[in-house]
Amino acid sequence: MTKSATSHLLPVFARVDLGFERGEGAWLIATNGERYLDFTSGVAVNALGHAHPYLVAALQEQATKLWHMSNLFKSPDGERLAARLCEQSFADFVFFANSGAEAMECAIKITRRYHAAKGRPERYRIITFEGAFHGRTLGTLAATGSPKYLEGFGPPLDGFDQVALGDLDAVKKAIGPQTAGILIEALQGEGGVRAAPHAFFKALRQLCDDNGLLLIFDEVQTGMGRTGELFAYKRLGVTPDVMPLAKALGGGFPIGACLATAEAASGMTPGSHGSTFGGNPLAVAAANAVLDVMLKPGFFEHAQKMSLLLKQKLASVVDRYPKVLTEVRGEGLLIGLKAVVPSGDLVNALRDQKLLTVGAGDNVVRFLPPLIVTEAEIEEAVQRLDRACAALSGNQLKQAAG
Ligand SMILES: *Cc1c(COP(=O)(O)O)cnc(C)c1O
DSSP: OOOOOOOOSSSSOOOOOOOEEEEEEEEEEETTTTEEEEHHHHHOOTTTTTTOOOHHHHHHHHHHEEEEEEETTTOOHHHHHHHHHTTTSSSEEEEEEESHHHHHHHHHHHHHHHHTTTTTTOOOEEEEEETTOOSSHHHHHHHOOHHHTTTTSSOOOOEEEETTTTTTTHHHHHHTTEEEEEEESSSSSTTSSSSOOOOHHHHHHHHHHTTTOEEEETTTTHHHHHHSSSSSSHHHHHSSSEEEEEGGGTTOOOEEEEOOOTTTGGGGOSSOOSSSSSSSSHHHHHHHHHHHHTSSSHHHHHHHHHHHHHHHHHHHHHHOOOTTTTEEEEETTTTEEESSSSSHHHHHHHHHHEEOOETTTTTTTEEOOTTOHHHHHHHHHHHHHHHHHHHHHHHHHHHHHO
């Protein structure tokens, strides 16, 4: 047989026929020279936009010094990054990984081990929520629990009990002698920018305290400023025991982290977990540089201001095109636009207008601009949305007439 594939990349992604070679802030330049306004940020990763000069310099400097050296030795820059993340959060310890799913795996292991170390190894089950997304490894896939992702991969990892988002009675019923913890996204990203009420998070905290369970907030997408605070739990006013991070942590360089209190991490001992690349010096340099920028006074105020502006302007477009759009939701710059037309059609129509967005569950289109987006860029994006909606309304009229 001859090799006939036109692409040798494993065909697991439905890729758009469009490639990019360069980025500048909120803009991407395609291989054909066309400029696109990027409101995907690499799916909530490029929080500081593309080619941020400070990040570029930090990575270039580190590249001349040390790329990799394993976890056999001390890591002064890793120590510093971990200390800064703990100083900014509830946590006492940080494990560095390379992706969101790996940070989540660490969270699951910490949670199970916590109870085992206390002499309760039978407590290994974790309560999760419908519409969740926690990753694509076999463990995080089981936590995600979506049949469409699990199909064909054999029996899912045992130990997850899924209930409806926001259903406190269902959570109470699901708690049993084998329950180890509760895992929830501070705001569901992939699931369609769906939020449970603040009171629900407070009630989960109380249930965990009453039953000796660990509360895990998956902040892989919401963390590192996406919802207008460094971590979304600060906005909720509820503190977790364990918190995986990834997407924006390295500003585009792959790095994940699992944060935990000393109590939650009390089962983790030398040899109980590991990663060859975790805490790689290049990744740590990138993340330290991201923090340098984000912790400057005014950074989150800017993101919050842009959030308000974007939400207001999107709401007025929703009002103008009720046959195309129905609702604006989300926090900070994790904004969802619930569509009436198929969300994929809206993503395509926006791309025709050279505005890049990301689909999500529940027929939602995510607007994920970099946190450094300007007022002018938001105006531009909203004008492009308006034109896309006009084009989609025109199609609907044509369909109705024909
Ligand atoms: C993206 C995401 C993950 C998985 O991260 P990967 O880096 O793709 O493994 C896990 N949880 C949430 C909430 C995410 O948004």
